[in-house]
Amino acid sequence: MTDLEALTAALLSQWQEHGGSGGGPIGVSELLDKVLPYRIARRVVEVDASEDYEALVLRLLAEEDDLVRVEPVDAADLARATVASRLPDLDVLQLLRSATVTVTDRTAARLRQAAAQVARQRAEPLPLAEDLPAHDAMAATPAHAVEAVAVAECWSCSQELPAGRAVKFCPHCGADQRDPACPSCGVAVEREWQHCPDCGARLRAG
Numbered sequence: 331m332t333d334l335e336a337l338t339a340a341l342l343s344q345w346q347e348h349g350g351s352g353g354g355p356i357g358v359s360e361l362l363d364k365v366l367p368y369r370i371a372r373r374v375v376e377v378d379a380s381e382d383y384e385a386l387v388l389r390l391l392a393e394e395d396d397l398v399r400v401e402p403v404d405a406a407d408l409a410r411a412t413v414a415s416r417l418p419d420l421d422v423l424q425l426l427r428s429a430t431v432t433v434t435d436r437t438a439a440r441l442r443q444a445a446a447q448v449a450r451q452r453a454e455p456l457p458l459a460e461d462l463p464a465h466d467a468m469a470a471t472p473a474h475a476v477e478a479v480a481v482a483e484c485w486s487c488s489q490e491l492p493a494g495r496a497v498k499f500c501p502h503c504g505a506d507q508r509d510p511a512c513p514s515c516g517v518a519v520e521r522e523w524q525h526c527p528d529c530g531a532r533l534r535a536g
Contacts, residue, residue: 333375337386338397339441340374341366342433353433355401358391358426363518369509380520384420388413391426397437405429424527485521 331339344366345356356365368383377383391400391409400406405426412422433441483490486505491497497507510519514531523533 332395333377334386334389334395334397335441336375337366337371337390338433338437340371341390342438342441344370344374345433353398353435353438355430355432358387358405358423358429358431361431362387362423362427367509367518368520380522381420384423385413385418388418388420388423391423391429391431397433399432399434401430401432421527 341356341361342353345354346352348365350356350365368377368380371377371383371386375383375386377386388409390398391406392413393400393406393410394413400409406429408422409426412418484500484502484505484507487500487503489500489502491500491507499506510521510533511517512519512526512529512531512533515526515529517526517528519526519533525532
């Protein structure tokens, strides 16, 4: 299975496990922020960096290997042109957030077994942000997301985290395990980002 097929299988599995119908259509914004964000893809698809994840998503939106259909057509054209460039500008992905992607029936049939295998690798589907209890929100610190996701190891010190529970802070180094969010607009962001990709707000000093 290619890395792009693995991404598509994970997308299909995550989409359907959270109540999505068939293969979509799935909003690109929803894909990036809720259905298969980097924090999940890095474990189920085993991408090493957020740039690798974004490059894979761009290839998917370029309809590479005919795995999906993207609407509008202009969005797929832009993704193809970006992927084909010598130095692809990954920021173009943010311009494609309003587009939709649909896993084709032919692809779904071919990857159904792989998608089931991806699902079995997890004890249960990872929750979408709106599915979490309100008490998980960290109201006093809006720069952090409300989601507390149980992960295998701490992102900061790489020590193993307690299993079978939602871990908010690492018991070894104290690092916050919840996913960061923009303090201005609330969209999910990456820890290393300096500015929000949606509203441009500064995320951290530096």
